Amino acid sequence: MMFKCSKNRMEDKIKTFAQYGATGNGGITRYALSPEANQARGEFVKRMEAIGAIIETDDLANMYATLEGTEPGLKRIVMGSHVDSVKNGGNYDGILGVMTGMEVLETIAENNIPHRHPITVMIWTNEEGSLYPPALMVSGVVCNDVLPADIAGKYKMEDMLKSKSVLDKTKTFKDALDASPYKGEKKNRLNPDDYMAMFELHVEQGPILEDAKNDIGVVTCVLGMFNYRIRFFGQADHAGTTPMHKRQDALYAAAKGLCYLHEEIDKLGRPELVYTTGEIVCHPCVHTVIPDMIDFSIDVRHEDPEVRQKVLDIVKSLDGKEIERCRCEVELAWARDTVYFDEELVGFVKDSADELGISNQYINSGAGHDAQFASYMMPTTMIFVPSKDGHSHCEPEYTSVEQCTAGASVMLNAVLKTDKK
């Protein structure tokens, strides 16, 4: 038997949560542990207590609302995402995973849907890392013991507590945590002894589902990626007095290097490959001085390690090279392998969408999510819903109420399939 969530209740949640941190331009700014985030958390508590859920919090201010199951002693099934946003973000990234989890519990409560396992909705603290970097901070801490060593090393609890507010360098994440009314006990953290499986519903943040006219993305993996810094070293000289043939112009060299990367990477003929040069730093960055240093980032994502390696070979071919008399150096900043979600859970999501008659497709996640860290701890998977025009991390971010409700219905039935295992 298939169950469906309530469009009206879903719409009410979307409208309600959109008020907490509203910018007045259709979006929100709702930093982790901010007063605006506390408003959203308070709304979560109010609605979950109304259906009889038990509320718990852990030492990182993660929150858990649980409906007990019929068989005592079984592990919990958890649905989770985050309520914090980037600056001038939208009303769906993160919060939709919490709202659809709430909707699943509300539908179960309203219809007295039987379930053996306790079912939990979770709020992860500080996924975006917009105020207290890095992103995925708290899932990185909670899952630290089971993460690969190089990733775990970037999310040590003691380092994360020292993370400084980007708006006020005198304030740390620990200060914000200590001041939070939602800080609880460490024993309440997500853990594999008490939890058997995790689902995270999220907006796609890209245009693939919309272009394919599918309402559900059955997520199979989070793409492996690497991040490099590419630097060109020239010579700073006066704009008016240095003949062109003598110049070592690091910006011209970097522009040529950047075009070279595009040409060579595009020759690989991999339309599913994505790579981005999003950050560029110039020194001394004065209009009358030839730049002596340019440093830009390249972020490369693909499921297949062989394809990533081919791109890496192209990036590394610049190392030590001279372009326009400027030496190039490349340096690894960050890399991770593709994280595959649990096959059985992926199957439950696919079957639920098919059985509900909701258009769907397999998709991978180019973005990082807390679920990718949780997947090292327990069977985990994700569900995507479409992002209008592919936009995310901006105020025009939009997913229709129908699509949000469809996502909740798919998650509800996938959770119930998991419950029957």
Place this chain on the structure above:
Amino acid sequence: MMFKCSKNRMEDKIKTFAQYGATGNGGITRYALSPEANQARGEFVKRMEAIGAIIETDDLANMYATLEGTEPGLKRIVMGSHVDSVKNGGNYDGILGVMTGMEVLETIAENNIPHRHPITVMIWTNEEGSLYPPALMVSGVVCNDVLPADIAGKYKMEDMLKSKSVLDKTKTFKDALDASPYKGEKKNRLNPDDYMAMFELHVEQGPILEDAKNDIGVVTCVLGMFNYRIRFFGQADHAGTTPMHKRQDALYAAAKGLCYLHEEIDKLGRPELVYTTGEIVCHPCVHTVIPDMIDFSIDVRHEDPEVRQKVLDIVKSLDGKEIERCRCEVELAWARDTVYFDEELVGFVKDSADELGISNQYINSGAGHDAQFASYMMPTTMIFVPSKDGHSHCEPEYTSVEQCTAGASVMLNAVLKTDKK
């Protein structure tokens, strides 16, 4: 009869002034009106009073040291440059023009060289504009009445007084001026009623003299130039979720645009043309976000307005163009015509160098100098000495004592030729 300056005295001045604001790495940081600049000014006063020069200051803290001439009522001949430097600058830019002027007066005093006109050495306040922008601030104010309207408008006294310290936004140029022990009366300003001609000796700041093995550059003009901002507008999207063919990557577009400019401008086949893209601004400049705006500067300098126009046509050809689905806009920031120096004074410099047997050539100035503004007020010219490896505005800036002394000797004889007019 030809006169020569003293190498030993010149060397002593170079070593002495290099102490005021010394960075410990061979260079100086000596901002306008700073304690370090006051040390240099004090040294100037001490040495000029020692030869019987009269010291005057004006309301902008410009300083004048004058040796009276033999014929009463004649106008003064002035040699001037500045004692302020850029951050981590060298020991020659600006200060060498003051030291060679002092050396000229010292040689005249020591040898009792007869001269009809009063001869003055001048220190211009705040040429670099490193602490209080813009560059050429005070000559822009002093010469304001005679400058072309579009340039004069950028140097209005009331605006300049409000210029904020780049290190302390609560402090203005007026505050620094009011606190200066060298602030005097407005009537003492350089003016065409009291002064008949101006010379400025400066380091070339480029490699042309060194490459040609010439010790003196007979400067004929300050190159005309224009500055444009070139902007590309894209769409900020997520690095991991946006397919390449949908992207509007403003940085990729800008890199292509920058390479296009180099290719097209180089086709003009003008080796004496210089152009520089020194500043680049990226938005939002996050490694996981596709840039939606890139803004870079282009600074183009050439003596001939027809050549500048050809380059401008290339720059403007980008306006409204689409590259990689990003729209380009170009905007004029600043332009000036070539400023030609006084033909007679240029001839005096050339003849002096030839008669002294000092290797020399005609050269133009790619950089801006206070002399270019003074030239609107009275006959003016400049003398260049070589810059080792063409470096300037940096600590390795260097000109040999022999070349500095040769420059002083050329200026001395050119001043004496002017005096005989």
